[in-house]
Amino acid sequence: AQSVTQLGSHVSxxxxxxxxxxxxxxxxxxxYLFWYVQYPNQxxxxxxxxxxxxxxxxxxxxxxxxxxxxxxxxxxxxxxAHMSDAAEYFCAVSGGAGNMLTFGGGTRLMVKP
Amino acid sequence: xxxxxxxxxxxxTVTGKKLTVTCSQNMNHEYMSWYRQDPGLGLRQIYYSMNVxxxxxxxxxxxxxxxxxEKRNFPLILESPSPNQTSLYFCASSGDFVEQxxxxxxxxxxx
Numbered sequence: 272a273q274s275v276t277q278l279g280s281h282v283s284x285x286x287x288x289x290x291x292x293x294x295x296x297x298x299x300x301x302x303y304l305f306w307y308v309q310y311p312n313q314x315x316x317x318x319x320x321x322x323x324x325x326x327x328x329x330x331x332x333x334x335x336x337x338x339x340x341x342x343x344x345x346x347x348x349x350x351x352a353h354m355s356d357a358a359e360y361f362c363a364v365s366g367g368a369g370n371m372l373t374f375g376g377g378t379r380l381m382v383k384p
Numbered sequence: 385x386x387x388x389x390x391x392x393x394x395x396x397t398v399t400g401k402k403l404t405v406t407c408s409q410n411m412n413h414e415y416m417s418w419y420r421q422d423p424g425l426g427l428r429q430i431y432y433s434m435n436v437x438x439x440x441x442x443x444x445x446x447x448x449x450x451x452x453x454e455k456r457n458f459p460l461i462l463e464s465p466s467p468n469q470t471s472l473y474f475c476a477s478s479g480d481f482v483e484q485x486x487x488x489x490x491x492x493x494x495x
Contacts, residue, residue, distance in 0.1 A: 280424065303482055314474060315427075315486040322482060361426055365482065371417075371442055372476075372484060374426030 273298045273364050277375035285383045290334075290349040292378050294362030297343060303365040304345045305372070306336055310358045318360070321345060332356070357382045386411045388487035390475050396493045397465055405460045405490050407475030413485075415478040416458040417442070418450065420471040421489075427474060433458055465494040 278293040296302060303322050307315040319330025326338045336347045345362060362375040388409045397403055409416065417432040419442075429442030433452040447469055449461040458477075462469060470493050476484040 275426075277426075305483075307486075314488040317483065317485075320483060363427075371429045371432065372419075372427070374419075374428070376424050376426045 273302070273366065273371075273373040275362050275364050275373055275375035277360075277362050277378050279378055280376060281379045281381065283381040283383060284352045286354055287351050290347070290352045290356065290380065292347040292360050292362075292380065294336075294345045294347065294375060295343055296345060296362070296364045298364050298366055300366045304336075304338060305363045305365065306330065306334070306345075306347050307361045307363060308358050309361065309377075315361065318347070352380075352382045354382050354384065356380060386485075388475055388477055388485055390473075390487040390490050392490060393488065394491050396495065398495050399466055400464050402461070402463050403465060403492075404462075405473060405475075405492070407458045407460065407487060408456050409458075409475075409477040409485070410456065411477060411479060411485070412455065413477035413479040414455070415481050415484075416452065417476045417478075417484065418448070418458070418460050419474045419476065420444065421474060422471055430460070430473075465492075467494050470494045 274297045276295045305320045306318040319328045321338045329335045334349045359379045363372045391406045414435045418430040419427040421427045431450040433439045473490045475487040478484045
């Protein structure tokens with residue numbers, strides 16, 4: 272069975288500061304890993320995905336994530352937070368039966384001026 | 385524009401009154417899926433479909449039904465809704481069975 276743990280349900284940073292959102296996963300098969308962002312009252316938008324190519328994955332809006340197999344982690348980072356980054360972020364792993372995406376509980380990112 | 389659409393976007397109903405939430409995609413995707421989102425739990429899969437007439441249970445299928453008679457449509461049916469089905473529902477589709485594209489969500493309240 273797959274699982275995803277996102278450490279910290281709420282993260283607060285100052286504008287311009289580093290954003291680090293943590294994600295650890297477990298999977299019995301080589302995983303595909305995803306980060307999605309959800310803005311208020313909107314659906315999920317794909318930020319980036321890891322599909323067994325380069326371990327450092329660059330996504331939209333300046334975000335990137337690094338796949339570390341030894342640590343079973345896929346943390347999301349952005350060097351400098353912007354007010355528009357305030358949203359909820361979900362890490363997800365795929366590879367189980369029926370292509371099911373298993374999601375973490377989500378991390379709400381708040382950006383202070 | 386390539387998209388997944390859901391209707392209605394908002395729905396308030398009462399316990400036991402059958403309802404259907406529609407989902408349609410215009411990307412010719414074979415794979416479609418339904419998730420529910422609850423605070424602190426992320427999204428959990430309800431049902432999925434690998435192709436027309438092929439559906440299977442996800443993590444939380446109890447109280448839900450689906451059908452896949454056409455490739456583009458994947459309705460979610462609640463035959464006797466209960467308050468614990470109050471949630472935010474998302475439909476998704478995939479063409480490569482890797483990346484899933486999500487609809488805008490349907491917020492359901494069951495009184």
